[in-house]
Amino acid sequence: RERFPSPRGGGGGYQGTYSSLDEVMESALVLIHNLLLFGSLYAAQLRQHLSVDTRFVQDCVLPYVKLRLDALMVSAATTRGGGEGKSAEADQAEECEMAGRAVLKAMRTLCVASFKMNAHREAIIQQGVARRVVADDRLAILSPVLRGAVLATAIILHVNTEGGFGQAWQAQHQQTAGALNRAAADLLAFDD
Numbered sequence: 001r002e003r004f005p006s007p008r009g010g011g012g013g014y015q016g017t018y019s020s021l022d023e024v025m026e027s028a029l030v031l032i033h034n035l036l037l038f039g040s041l042y043a044a045q046l047r048q049h050l051s052v053d054t055r056f057v058q059d060c061v062l063p064y065v066k067l068r069l070d071a072l073m074v075s076a077a078t079t080r081g082g083g084e085g086k087s088a089e090a091d092q093a094e095e096c097e098m099a100g101r102a103v104l105k106a107m108r109t110l111c112v113a114s115f116k117m118n119a120h121r122e123a124i125i126q127q128g129v130a131r132r133v134v135a136d137d138r139l140a141i142l143s144p145v146l147r148g149a150v151l152a153t154a155i156i157l158h159v160n161t162e163g164g165f166g167q168a169w170q171a172q173h174q175q176t177a178g179a180l181n182r183a184a185a186d187l188l189a190f191d192d
Contacts, residue, residue: 018071018095022102025064029109032056036112050113057113057120062127065106069132072099075141093141100142100150103133107153114160121161125169130158131176134183148187155180 035046050056075096110129113120133139133154139147158176 018068018102019098021064022068022098025060025102026105028056028060029105033109033112036109052119057110058123061106061109061113062123062129065103065110065129066127066132068099068102068106069138072096072103072138072141073136075099096141097143097146100139100146104146104150104153107133107150107157111153111156111160114157124157124161125172128172128176130154130161131172131179134176134179139183140186144187151180151183151187155184 032050036043036050075092107129110120110124114124133150139150142150158173158180162173
């Protein structure tokens with residue numbers, strides 16, 4: 001499996017595989033997602049704590065989404081290059097699906113974290129998560145079912161962060177909404 005560099009550069013930091021990082025992040029994302037969705041008695045305080053008192057979304061979830069979207073883009077470029085043989089193509093397709101599932105899980109957490117909470121919306125918008133999902137035709141290499149799930153989640157995330165931060169946001173919003181609309185039309189027109 002492909003290794004990734006330390007986020008800080010240099011020799012320090014975690015030097016595992018994407019699959020081991022995905023396992024750790026999946027556990028953390030499921031925990032946060034469930035706490036935010038299913039916490040009952042102190043749900044409002046918990047949401048407030050996770051959204052304001054911690055930097056989990058800014059320091060973990062957003063960088064993780066960026067890392068996996070970038071990995072998906074690299075996988076897409078490699079897959080489109082072709083000529084590597086059937087075994088390599090199958091491995092590459094599996095890597096793409098793993099990256100797609102990782103992005104989906106992280107975006108679901110972002111959807112929950114941005115629903116009725118303003119604390120993370122600006123950071124999510126600045127990272128351009130929904131826009132990056134549909135950029136460079138990244139979704140085209142995913143299976144239709146996963147592509148649809150990722151696209152639907154990106155649309156929900158974009159709606160959650162709607163309501164913006166100035167004129168620059170409005171222009172970005174229109175571009176992202178157009179890109180999401182085109183990606184949805186492409187998915188509906190998918191004929192295999």
